Amino acid sequence: MGKRHSKLAPRTLAELRDQTNFTVEEIQDWYKEFKSKWPKGVLTSEEFKKEYSTFFPLGDASEFAKHVFRVFDQNADGKLDFREFVCGFSIVLRGRMEDKLKFSFQMYDINGNGFISREEMLEVLAAMYKVESSLSNVLDREDPEERTDSIFNQMDLNCDDKLSLEEFIEGVKKDPRLVKLMDIS
Known part of the structure; x- marks a missing residue:
């Protein structure tokens, strides 16, 4: 029963492959990591700030993370689902x-x-x-x-x-x- 949502549906995986600059394998890895950290399938602004701050331990990244989160949150619902998360990072990490x-x-x-x-x-x-x-x-x-x-x-x-x-x-x-x-x- 727990395995039911541990993998992306083939159609979703294909859509994300086409929408991002990641391979299918990378998307699957991102998804596994996302689900292990945020089992509810969404990431709040506060959780994003906390995670983002781990990349900048010597500074205060919380205000900057708020702005990054806002751009990632395409539907402006205050939460990032996996699609928003991976599409955002695709641009940041590998975008043109x-x-x-x-x-x-x-x-x-x-x-x-x-x-x-x-x-x-x-x-x-x-x-x-x-x-x-x-x-x-x-x-x-x-x-x-x-x-x-x-x-x-x-x-x-x-x-x-x-x-x-x-x-x-x-x-x-x-x-x-x-x-x-x-x-x-």
Whole structure:
């Protein structure tokens, strides 16, 4: 009886293979790990923050993890099912540059209105700075406010004090520091 839900249905497995950058074997491994850690089949925001923080033991990743979780949670129900989990990590770990840029844009676009405001950029950058001190080399030791101003001065081509997806993508592609910061190279 316990074995009934321990494997993905062949149809689901095939769909995930087509939707992600993982092999069938990798998806099966991810699923086994997911089910062993979260037997109910869903992961809450708090559980995600706790798990995410294990990757950054020297910093405080909880605020940054909140933003990552929001982008992973495609149906905005406050929980990640396996599909959302594996699709999110597929983009983060193996996505094409364009997909990673769109993911990053969604992370910064906190209110989901299709633009990044200075306040949104500042909030995410401040959270990012708490994650790990090693980011300071990439960030040129600027504080989050200085970095936000620098990014907007570089990317906000039409000077409307918000970044569109197009401005964001073009701006990141032109700045090797930002490419490294967003880990999309």
